[in-house]
Amino acid sequence: MPAVNSQPRRARSGNRRDEAARLAVLHAADDLLVEHGFSALTVEAIARRAGVAKQTIYRWWPSKVEILLDTLIEDSEKRLPVPTELPTADSIRTYLRDFAHFLAEDPAGKCLLTLLAEAQHDVATAARFHERYLEPRQIAEREMLTRAAEEGEVSPALGPEATMDALVGPIVYCALTGAAVPEELVDTLVEKLLRPRA
Template identity: 55%
Template sequence: MPAARTPKGRAPHRRNEEARLAVLHAADDLLVERGFGGVSVEGIAARAGVAKQTIYRWWPSKVDILLDTLIQDADRKLVVPDTGTSVERVTRYLRDLVKFLTRDDAGKVLLALIGEAQHDAETAKVFHERYLTPRRRQERTMLAGHAKTDADAALDALVGPVVYRALTGAPIPPKFVAGLVAATLG
């Protein structure tokens, strides 16, 4: 009996990097232009120039696409500092978080996913698993060595007000960040 032959060409499960990036950029652009409700897999496919089936082969939903966009951008643009004192690391991170949330399209993705997680339990679950839990693990490292600090409570007190202000469109001046750090870390 002859051996089974593998068809020539790409393996069907392997992502084409150019198409993957086109999909991520399209999702990001559409979210900024139209908001979460204006993003659809059909719209992403059309903007990216790929078939809708290609998207569904790689991602189960628009939330998963947006999460991939967020994770990729946050890993590049919202790096958790690993040098300096804990106060210096946290201050630097919060300043970067403010810029990310208020000036970067990826920050709009983060805010949109936070908003959607309030209304959809599955989005909340996936958002926690794929972004919030790993991000919190990274953020905790900034507080390593800080005397008797409950890291999660401190991070909630530091990050929460910044995210709240970004969600509501309130200004987030540098002195606000400095005040949070001083009040929380002393």
């Protein structure tokens, strides 16, 4: 007589993602990217590290780029949110300092830089990176800057889009070249480009 299983049978979830497995895949991709770089990152290695089947990954994500995008989006929302409260010159300055730290120290910052580099060589990566990450974040950053200007907190030297590009560009350049962001860089950018209210 077969043994009776006292545990209730788990309902099949079909294509719905198991949250623990999903997070394991995202963390594995992040870790492997930092350890071995993008070219050595494979779905097979991610599956091994996450303890899931390769087919599971392909059912949820069509490529390693999409996995990295999910990782970047999720980690950015948690660790580098665009301020939504009434922005001031000081809160924008803090955001830029956090951005510099994110690129230099956070594994998700490495993910952002990797996707930025890959986007220069692959049209599909560039399109997905722009659609899923860059454009939504740029819209939020421009809204932050516009609100600060409307409230008289700052007087941007350029339009919102050009100002944000000029603020984050030098920080990204430092990160891409492996240089530390000088402490005074963010202060200088804020003072010269945002011209905070005295």
